[in-house]
Amino acid sequence: MTRVTLLAGGVGGAKMAEGFDALDDVELSVIGNIADDAAFHGLWVSPDIDTLTYSLAGRIDRAQGWGVADEAHRALDVLDELGNDTWMTLGDRDFGLHIYRTNALRQGQSRSEIAAHVAQVFGVKSQIILPTDDVVQTRVRVADGWLSFQEYFVREQCKPEVLELDFDGIQSARPTKAALTAISTADLIVVAPSNPLVSIDPILNIPGIRAALTATSAPKIAVSPLIDGKVVKGPADRMMTALGLRADALGVARHYGDLIDTMVIDNADAALVDPILALGMGAVCQHTLMKTIDDKTALASAILAECQ
Amino acid sequence: MTRVTLLAGGVGGAKMAEGFDALDDVELSVIGNIADDAAFHGLWVSPDIDTLTYSLAGRIDRAQGWGVADEAHRALDVLDELGNDTWMTLGDRDFGLHIYRTNALRQGQSRSEIAAHVAQVFGVKSQIILPTDDVVQTRVRVADGWLSFQEYFVREQCKPEVLELDFDGIQSARPTKAALTAISTADLIVVAPSNPLVSIDPILNIPGIRAALTATSAPKIAVSPLIDGKVVKGPADRMMTALGLRADALGVARHYGDLIDTMVIDNADAALVDPILALGMGAVCQHTLMKTIDDKTALASAILAECQ
Numbered sequence: 001m002t003r004v005t006l007l008a009g010g011v012g013g014a015k016m017a018e019g020f021d022a023l024d025d026v027e028l029s030v031i032g033n034i035a036d037d038a039a040f041h042g043l044w045v046s047p048d049i050d051t052l053t054y055s056l057a058g059r060i061d062r063a064q065g066w067g068v069a070d071e072a073h074r075a076l077d078v079l080d081e082l083g084n085d086t087w088m089t090l091g092d093r094d095f096g097l098h099i100y101r102t103n104a105l106r107q108g109q110s111r112s113e114i115a116a117h118v119a120q121v122f123g124v125k126s127q128i129i130l131p132t133d134d135v136v137q138t139r140v141r142v143a144d145g146w147l148s149f150q151e152y153f154v155r156e157q158c159k160p161e162v163l164e165l166d167f168d169g170i171q172s173a174r175p176t177k178a179a180l181t182a183i184s185t186a187d188l189i190v191v192a193p194s195n196p197l198v199s200i201d202p203i204l205n206i207p208g209i210r211a212a213l214t215a216t217s218a219p220k221i222a223v224s225p226l227i228d229g230k231v232v233k234g235p236a237d238r239m240m241t242a243l244g245l246r247a248d249a250l251g252v253a254r255h256y257g258d259l260i261d262t263m264v265i266d267n268a269d270a271a272l273v274d275p276i277l278a279l280g281m282g283a284v285c286q287h288t289l290m291k292t293i294d295d296k297t298a299l300a301s302a303i304l305a306e307c308q
Numbered sequence: 309m310t311r312v313t314l315l316a317g318g319v320g321g322a323k324m325a326e327g328f329d330a331l332d333d334v335e336l337s338v339i340g341n342i343a344d345d346a347a348f349h350g351l352w353v354s355p356d357i358d359t360l361t362y363s364l365a366g367r368i369d370r371a372q373g374w375g376v377a378d379e380a381h382r383a384l385d386v387l388d389e390l391g392n393d394t395w396m397t398l399g400d401r402d403f404g405l406h407i408y409r410t411n412a413l414r415q416g417q418s419r420s421e422i423a424a425h426v427a428q429v430f431g432v433k434s435q436i437i438l439p440t441d442d443v444v445q446t447r448v449r450v451a452d453g454w455l456s457f458q459e460y461f462v463r464e465q466c467k468p469e470v471l472e473l474d475f476d477g478i479q480s481a482r483p484t485k486a487a488l489t490a491i492s493t494a495d496l497i498v499v500a501p502s503n504p505l506v507s508i509d510p511i512l513n514i515p516g517i518r519a520a521l522t523a524t525s526a527p528k529i530a531v532s533p534l535i536d537g538k539v540v541k542g543p544a545d546r547m548m549t550a551l552g553l554r555a556d557a558l559g560v561a562r563h564y565g566d567l568i569d570t571m572v573i574d575n576a577d578a579a580l581v582d583p584i585l586a587l588g589m590g591a592v593c594q595h596t597l598m599k600t601i602d603d604k605t606a607l608a609s610a611i612l613a614e615c616q
Contacts, residue, residue: 035342041407041408041411042410042411043407043411070380070382072400073405074382074399074404075383075401075404075407076404077401077404078401078404078405078408079404079408081429082408082425082429083429084408084411090585091382092380092383092400092403093386094401095382095383095407096382096383096384096385096386096387096390097390098347099351099387099403100349100386100387102350103349103350103351106350117391118390118484121390121391122388122389158485191574193543
């Protein structure tokens with residue numbers, strides 16, 4: 001049994017999690033990103049954690065990659081009619097979860113306890129772990145000023161150029177014991193093919209997380225979210241370019257630097273193997289585009305094989 | 309144009325409101341009951357006000373008399389699965405409204421402002437007025453102790469015998485200016501065929517309301533919710549018996565006493581005309597069972613005719 005701890009953001013992270021979760025000989029812990037969380041209509045929404053949970057529970061809307069299957073939008077229709085901003089698409093089943101979470105928070109439960117309860121009830125086998133129980137909020141500076149992450153990502157559809165990123169609250173955020181334990185006891189650390197800047201960095205930058213990763217002797221493997229310099233979903237490529245990084249697997253490898261031992265890059269990026277090796281880390285080519293469950297498990301198996 | 313102010317509880321009150329609302333020569337204000345309000349899953353639910361609003365907006369589920377038409381229960385299913393108590397049936401459209409209300413309350417809006425906004429957006433022509441913006445909570449003492457009204461009414465399905473009623477918070481509740489104005493400027497005051505003890509009393513007992521009713525010279529007409537000693541819906545008959553009142557139109561007349569000028573009772577209760585007249589008030593027989601919109605408008609028209 002290999003204990004794998006996966007650092008994961010939204011859709012790409014959830015796909016990678018599904019790959020490991022489906023392997024019989026893996027005990028998976030996923031540390032998800034909570035810096036995209038936001039309040040909508042007074043309810044606390046945790047998009048990345050929910051995408052992980054819905055994916056591992058087999059409830060995800062496969063067609064869109066997020067949200068719940070068999071969903072409807074009666075509640076949102078009423079909120080829209082009553083004049084609330086409804087650019088964040090929240091379905092009725094999804095609202096059930098956000099109502100539950102918000103009420104449990106008000107009753108004093110921690111975000112971690114709530115996420116663990118939801119995952120357990122929904123039948124998720126793997127552990128879903130929050131990096132912190134404190135509130136950290138990704139903010140994106142664009143020409144017009146600062147936006148919350150969801151304003152940038154959903155409302156503005158990632159169109160404005162990103163001038164600066166900030167993780168509000170991260171300096172005083174405390175890591176959860178579960179996250180530190182998942183890192184220190186792992187046989188293998190994997191960084192999912194998620195946006196390095198807004199999915200992985202808000203995990204890494206929580207005080208104590210990076211040090212725990214540095215301290216463990218377990219191999220640390222990152223999967224590039226960029227294939228041939230393009231992202232599968234989301235703004236990672238444009239965001240990296242805007243912030244002065246190379247928008248390809250080499251840029252991702254440079255960004256993670258000493259923190260990781262090996263980069264897994266796509267077969268399409270074979271030309272980047274040598275420049276990545278020159279950084280002093282390993283570089284392995286694989287088929288990294290995950291469309292089917294077979295793609296996901298094959299990639300997870302290949303990563304496991306790398307360190308055995 | 310006759311200005312009618314209706315004091316109304318839940319389903320019976322909403323039916324009477326629909327009758328007046330449909331008349332061209334009536335300007336209707338409905339003062340609804342807020343003492344059945346309760347928090348579910350951290351959301352503030354106002355069942356009587358919502359039944360009024362949904363009825364006057366033509367959105368009510370006609371088959372059951374409450375809730376919204378074209379409703380589904382995806383959010384409640386998730387809350388149930390996650391372990392919350394879900395004996396209070398709340399549909400997804402209904403949740404949209406409760407989410408809106410709770411969020412608006414947290415942002416500092418008054419319950420009155422919220423109810424008025426919802427009614428206006430939903431296309432309600434009449435005024436829906438709250439008797440107070442403070443929290444008043446009907447509690448019901450049964451053999452096992454005190455229950456909230458919804459615990460008694462929905463969870464326990466009115467089965468336990470009622471030993472005592474209490475309106476928590478009513479002593480310090482302040483009447484809304486809108487309610488006092490609706491009473492003082494009305495050409496006619498009507499008490500709907502609602503439960504006198506738990507729908508109408510929590511309105512009447514708000515300090516200032518009863519005095520305003522006494523002060524106005526407008527005719528005050530109450531419609532008995534009991535027909536031949538039986539209630540159309542709800543526990544009014546058993547509750548009146550349990551609390552030592554006569555469970556028929558005469559008992560209702562005695563309960564309202566001096567506050568009203570005339571009782572409208574069902575044709576089936578013609579034998580009670582004389583005993584009611586003996587109380588020093590008027591008594592009029594009508595067809596009071598409201599099944600169709602024609603029943604509702606006919607009863608409203610007959611009440612109007614009484615005082616013209």
